[in-house]
Amino acid sequence: MVYETLNKVGEKYALLIDSYISDILRGEPEDLYKAAMHLIKAGGKRLRPMITLASSRALGGASSEAKAVYYAAAVEILHNFSLVHDDIMDNDDFRRGIPTVHKVYGVNLAILAGDLMFSYAFLTPYLAIKAGADNNEITKAVEVIGEGSRKIAEGQGYDIMFEKTWDVDEKDYLKMIYLKTGALIEASSKLGGIASNSDDEIVELLGEFGRFVGLAFQIRDDILGVFGDPAKTGKPIFNDLKRGKKTILVLYASKRKEEWKKFFIKLFSGNQSDENIKEAVDIIKESGSLNYAEELAKNYYNNAIDKLDSIEKNGIVKDEESFKSLRELAEFSINRDK
């Protein structure tokens, strides 16, 4: 898969966003700010800010980018905050190929660094005032970030709870991944719409685009958790299986055959030898779970593309290249191996 436009636009945006965040997340005490920048400095896909910047430029042209960059930075800071706290909760040692924040700085400073980043996620949109945003726009942007952050916490709550119960079906799973992952990508695309001064209806369409991309992205994430290459994902493999996560891969197989469900119940209750993990992977393939998950992600991808088509029909696209990069971002979300 070659993402010609995305690669071109993406690299530019990643550099832009990194330089803005480095300027914004500065202060004292030094150790706390270092801890807050630790994960951000390690890179990452920058998917969310790219969506904000590409949506904004696609519909608002180059002039809206000066505002959008602050919303994009806010979203990326919020995303990184959630990763820092997640890694503490999951006791993960590695992320993006480097030791996690709490491994380097200790749990207390990591909790606090997350909280600091959280506050910056709300303060950063205000910087768009100097790029011409008015208070109406700031109010909208901050509310979108607030809703996103609330949903992340709720989604994480479900995620933790689902580890301890088998009373979870596909609908529950989809709700959980929407809250945990989809909502912030939805926020990212909405913020691009807000920066471009688009009509509410267009902002909503962009939001739906982001929601579908987010769902596809998380399903792909769950697939990579079992079939990915740690050298590319930067994360250890089989963590979800070891933690009893009720991903779609596990839920689908467990619904298809009682025997498979029994196997996963046993696996999740503690017997996690290499052979057992291997058997789990075999079941996920044999049951059709992998295919099913890929189809599901594909469906969401198609829905995302439909939303872009609806936006295009309005004849409001100002920058074709940025708009095309949104299509490629959606495609990336279901095909990515990192």
Place this chain on the structure above:
Amino acid sequence: MVYETLNKVGEKYALLIDSYISDILRGEPEDLYKAAMHLIKAGGKRLRPMITLASSRALGGASSEAKAVYYAAAVEILHNFSLVHDDIMDNDDFRRGIPTVHKVYGVNLAILAGDLMFSYAFLTPYLAIKAGADNNEITKAVEVIGEGSRKIAEGQGYDIMFEKTWDVDEKDYLKMIYLKTGALIEASSKLGGIASNSDDEIVELLGEFGRFVGLAFQIRDDILGVFGDPAKTGKPIFNDLKRGKKTILVLYASKRKEEWKKFFIKLFSGNQSDENIKEAVDIIKESGSLNYAEELAKNYYNNAIDKLDSIEKNGIVKDEESFKSLRELAEFSINRDK
């Protein structure tokens, strides 16, 4: 000490704020929201929302209260968020006389409940729109909350760092307690000014009032940490001494006599027998630390009152009773035993 006006106004405000927060902090998953409400339900002084409500009513009359109650709720939610995360970091078992959130719900859900509360601190001010606030006012209110939350994290960062170093003087201590405690009380009084549509200059004066109250309040807190009655404070005693906190009580004594400093260095490096704690208490009294801290708090109280006097001179006080309760709140902050 009898706080006639404060008792009357305060009880009304505490009930009001509790009922609003109970209505706002609702949602799913149930366990997460229960964890978020755990500490709030246990009561608390509600000092911060009282300051917001009293400032607002004092200068804006009864009509501004409908908006102010949302800002007051936001501040109280933010305050409780910071306590939930603090208790995890300090591994405290009790707060407000009940087991802390992480003791009841586990560390993971407590981190998450804190994050959820954090997001609500930013979403709650938006509810003031239905009480007549416009986007300019919301923008101001949310920014004040954002600045407050950033400072809390920075202050906590210093607090943690100071446990591990003796390179801390009174100036460092005062900066730390301003960030950790003063800033949110400053935000509380500013928000009252914003709700009452006061001029920027008055909002600033209110902020300074809050800042001084906050400094006095935290110094009193440090005194109660050594001389308080756990049955009244709801917190275990001597925690600060056991944790090596460089409170003003310790800093002042350590500066006065090398011998006392050596004692505290030894105490903080691990030898915390009952006799040693008792000796620490004796040193704090003998060194004049207790007197000094009380005088310092008194000074801040006087500064706070000066700010109220300046406001009063403008002839803008609309509700004398609420204004008087602000004076009593300042007095409470230096005389309280809970």
